[in-house]
Amino acid sequence: MTALQERPEQADRHDRGLSETDTERQSYLRAGHSLGSWFFTRDHKRIAILYLFAITAFFMIGGAAAALMRLDLLTSAGDLLTNEGYNRAFTIHGVIMVWFFLIPSIPNTFGNFLVPLMIGARDLAFPRLNLLSWYIFVLAGGFTLFVLIAGGVDTGWTFYTPLSSMFSHGNVVLAAVAVFIAGFSSILTGLNFIVTVHKLRCPGMTWDRLPLFVWAIYATSLILVLATPVLSITLVLIAAERLFGLGIFDPKLGGDPLLYQHLFWFYSHPAVYIMVLPALGVVSELVAAAARKPVFGYKFVAGSSIAIAVIGFFVWGHHMFVAGQSMYASAVFSFLSLAVAVPSGIKVYNWAATLYKGHISLDPPFLYGMTFIGLFVVGGLTGLMLAMLAVDVHVHDTYFVVAHFHYIMVGGTVSAFFGALHYWWPKIVGRTYPLVWGRLAAIFIFLGFNLTFFPQFLLGYLGMPRRYHVYAPEFQMLHVLSSAGASLLGLAYLMPLVYLTWSMRYGAPAGDNPWDATGLEWTTPSPPPKHNFDEIPVVDRPPYDYEIEMEGEDG
Amino acid sequence: MAETRSVAEPYRDARQQRDAAMLGMYVFLGSEIMLFGGLFAVAAVMRLLHPAEVVEASKALHVWIGAVNTAVLLTSSLFVALAVDCAKGGRRRGTGAWLFSAASLGAVFLAIKVYEYSLEHAEGLLPGLGAPLKVSTPVQRAFMDLYLVATGLHALHLLIGILLLLVIAIRAASGRLLLPERAIVPVTAGLYWHLVDVIWVFLYPILYLAR
Numbered sequence: 001m002t003a004l005q006e007r008p009e010q011a012d013r014h015d016r017g018l019s020e021t022d023t024e025r026q027s028y029l030r031a032g033h034s035l036g037s038w039f040f041t042r043d044h045k046r047i048a049i050l051y052l053f054a055i056t057a058f059f060m061i062g063g064a065a066a067a068l069m070r071l072d073l074l075t076s077a078g079d080l081l082t083n084e085g086y087n088r089a090f091t092i093h094g095v096i097m098v099w100f101f102l103i104p105s106i107p108n109t110f111g112n113f114l115v116p117l118m119i120g121a122r123d124l125a126f127p128r129l130n131l132l133s134w135y136i137f138v139l140a141g142g143f144t145l146f147v148l149i150a151g152g153v154d155t156g157w158t159f160y161t162p163l164s165s166m167f168s169h170g171n172v173v174l175a176a177v178a179v180f181i182a183g184f185s186s187i188l189t190g191l192n193f194i195v196t197v198h199k200l201r202c203p204g205m206t207w208d209r210l211p212l213f214v215w216a217i218y219a220t221s222l223i224l225v226l227a228t229p230v231l232s233i234t235l236v237l238i239a240a241e242r243l244f245g246l247g248i249f250d251p252k253l254g255g256d257p258l259l260y261q262h263l264f265w266f267y268s269h270p271a272v273y274i275m276v277l278p279a280l281g282v283v284s285e286l287v288a289a290a291a292r293k294p295v296f297g298y299k300f301v302a303g304s305s306i307a308i309a310v311i312g313f314f315v316w317g318h319h320m321f322v323a324g325q326s327m328y329a330s331a332v333f334s335f336l337s338l339a340v341a342v343p344s345g346i347k348v349y350n351w352a353a354t355l356y357k358g359h360i361s362l363d364p365p366f367l368y369g370m371t372f373i374g375l376f377v378v379g380g381l382t383g384l385m386l387a388m389l390a391v392d393v394h395v396h397d398t399y400f401v402v403a404h405f406h407y408i409m410v411g412g413t414v415s416a417f418f419g420a421l422h423y424w425w426p427k428i429v430g431r432t433y434p435l436v437w438g439r440l441a442a443i444f445i446f447l448g449f450n451l452t453f454f455p456q457f458l459l460g461y462l463g464m465p466r467r468y469h470v471y472a473p474e475f476q477m478l479h480v481l482s483s484a485g486a487s488l489l490g491l492a493y494l495m496p497l498v499y500l501t502w503s504m505r506y507g508a509p510a511g512d513n514p515w516d517a518t519g520l521e522w523t524t525p526s527p528p529p530k531h532n533f534d535e536i537p538v539v540d541r542p543p544y545d546y547e548i549e550m551e552g553e554d555g
Numbered sequence: 556m557a558e559t560r561s562v563a564e565p566y567r568d569a570r571q572q573r574d575a576a577m578l579g580m581y582v583f584l585g586s587e588i589m590l591f592g593g594l595f596a597v598a599a600v601m602r603l604l605h606p607a608e609v610v611e612a613s614k615a616l617h618v619w620i621g622a623v624n625t626a627v628l629l630t631s632s633l634f635v636a637l638a639v640d641c642a643k644g645g646r647r648r649g650t651g652a653w654l655f656s657a658a659s660l661g662a663v664f665l666a667i668k669v670y671e672y673s674l675e676h677a678e679g680l681l682p683g684l685g686a687p688l689k690v691s692t693p694v695q696r697a698f699m700d701l702y703l704v705a706t707g708l709h710a711l712h713l714l715i716g717i718l719l720l721l722v723i724a725i726r727a728a729s730g731r732l733l734l735p736e737r738a739i740v741p742v743t744a745g746l747y748w749h750l751v752d753v754i755w756v757f758l759y760p761i762l763y764l765a766r
């Protein structure tokens with residue numbers, strides 16, 4: 001109701017004063033206009049915005065490298081990039097997308113913005129550390145870009161030894177340093193979330209009332225804090241080998257190159273869950289809001305986040321089935337990899353049960369949520385295939401693997417990122433965007449994504465190896481399809497940039513709770529004031545306390 | 556007055572703030588353990604794959620120098636504990652003095668460590684400095700590589716700890732650190748110090764006592 005009265009003067013688009021609502025004037029966005037008020041802010045909401053800018057930039061850079069690769073792959077000869085150039089392109093793509101987009105994407109933007117709001121706190125536990133973590137991130141990112149573009153690294157994001165330690169000509173050491181520095185940012189952020197969730201919940205916000213997004217961020221933080229340091233030490237060892245000849249991974253000096261893979265995947269498999277757990281949390285929120293029902297099996301959905309975080313630490317060997325590890329180890333890792341899919345399955349079934357007989361709204365956030373569910377299921381099931389020893393021998397290091405992880409990381413996490421953006425955008429900027437455009441973008445993303453990556457399953461199954469840009473001519477057809485899909489996907493990803501930016505000035509004011517959702521974040525004005533809550537709220541009811549109106553009952 | 560002054564923005568009261576600081580430090584130490592955990596895993600792999608050679612390699616280390624250093628560090632931890640006790644009781648000078656003594660022992664440890672490195676360098680055991688090595692097997696070489704990385708990383712942590720304790724010692728003694736209200740500062744720094752100490756307590760047997 002208030003939203004209508006405060007609606008800005010649409011005709012007069014140049015008058016800032018008129019187009020600003022009262023809530024906006026008191027919001028965190030208007031609390032200080034100087035650059036300093038942004039770059040030295042300790043407000044978690046502003047830091048979230050800083051992250052949003054940074055990761056959008058990295059997403060575009062990583063995307064540009066991908067575009068270059070897809071262009072080169074249009075023909076079976078390597079005519080656009082040199083061999084070295086292609087290797088550098090996929091290294092830039094992988095390093096930037098993994099460490100500078102996906103890992104920080106949802107936790108550092110939406111986690112930062114929402115966790116305090118959702119648990120009824122005024123900020124994260126350590127606001128200054130939060131800002132520091134942004135600076136470390138940006139510093140590391142800038143440094144990485146410089147190294148990857150100026151010098152170039154050709155090892156891929158995995159930095160496998162002995163290629164990285166003995167043979168690669170690129171700036172492996174500097175790249176390792178950059179990723180090492182970024183690790184500090186991850187650890188500090190994870191630490192901040194853990195302490196915040198433990199210590200800053202408002203009265204009545206017991207653990208079994210925490211929003212599922214907060215559970216997911218909490219589980220993610222555990223991984224961030226416990227796995228990242230293992231990557232750090234591994235990178236230190238690589239640098240030590242290249243700089244000082246300390247050959248922990250060099251067989252000539254008594255070392256073991258396979259040990260590198262163990263250490264790397266001990267971090268990097270949990271890291272794939274860093275990338276997907278927050279997305280699972282987002283989707284739980286989107287599903288509940290779209291179905292307007294309490295989440296089915298709340299405790300299982302929450303617990304499965306923790307289960308994924310824990311089991312995820314014990315499956316790394318499935319990346320090494322053909323690397324010469326013991327057959328018995330492989331069998332155990334194969335079994336554990338099947339086990340880790342169970343909690344993910346629990347989530348999917350519970351979402352389905354939540355939606356069952358709900359009053360489902362097809363607003364943009366939920367379209368992204370459904371995109372996530374569909375693509376995540378495909379990615380997860382192909383993960384199970386890869387975890388079967390016999391199948392993996394056939395498709396290891398082929399495009400099948402590439403398709404598998406893109407279904408999860410791009411089809412899943414990036415879609416959830418956009419879902420979160422569309423769901424909480426009205427809260428973040430206080431304005432709504434045109435729903436039609438939101439729906440169109442979601443549909444284009446879904447189509448473009450499948451066109452890009454489904455052919456890659458086929459390519460991989462037929463034997464197209466990953467990381468080659470010169471390939472047998474019979475694969476060209478599928479590569480062309482994939483590149484065509486990539487153009488559509490790229491355009492679709494740019495659409496929200498336009499209409500969301502537009503909405504910041506011309507969108508209608510959103511009101512406190514545009515989706516009529518539960519959750520403390522929706523009890524604050526949109527955009528929220530600097531200190532979130534005038535009075536710390538008290539929670540006296542279960543989460544997702546929607547009034548149930550079954551589809552079957554009212555008609 | 557002092558009480559309210561020491562409560563910062565997101566916190567409701569001093570107790571909540573202190574709990575948060577403690578938990579934050581514990582989580583950080585957890586990640587430190589995982590950092591060294593990677594090295595312990597490397598050590599375990601080496602030991603399992605080449606038990607006899609690792610034992611041989613370990614015998615070349617100066618076990619007594621390591622033992623003295625262990626004693627030095629453990630004593631420093633005692634001093635830190637005494638400093639924390641003083642801080643909680645609001646005794647500024649005592650806090651500063653004990654912290655300063657602990658930091659000094661840390662420096663003694665580093666000095667002894669440097670002396671030990673120089674001995675090993677002279678014996679042709681220390682890789683990474685370009686001098687010709689006199690190692691008998693590749694495993695001994697790998698073992699010494701690990702030794703250098705592990706003790707070097709530990710020394711770096713110790714160096715950070717020394718600087719930390721010195722800063723806090725000065726602030727406590729000069730009264731810029733409110734005690735006992737902000738005793739949490741020496742408490743958390745002390746936790747860090749103890750962990751660096753404990754890591755050495757594990758490194759010492761793994762490297763020196765594998766003989």
Ligand code: HEM
Pocket residue numbers: 158272273275276318319337338340341379380382383384386387388392395396397401404405408409
């Ligand atoms: C849930 C989120 C997941 C993400 C983000 C993810 C991501 C990835 C990535 C990035 C790789 C390729 C690494 C590389 O070689 O560069 C990969 C490979 C693999 N994934 Fe997943 N994955 C996920 C889930 C799963 C699941 C649930 C399973 C099995 C139960 C699985 C099984 C595998 C296997 C076996 C490989 C190795 C394939 C090979 O190299 O031969 N993944 N995944």
Ligand SMILES: [Cu+2]
Pocket residue numbers: 268269272315316318319
């Ligand atoms: Cu994995």
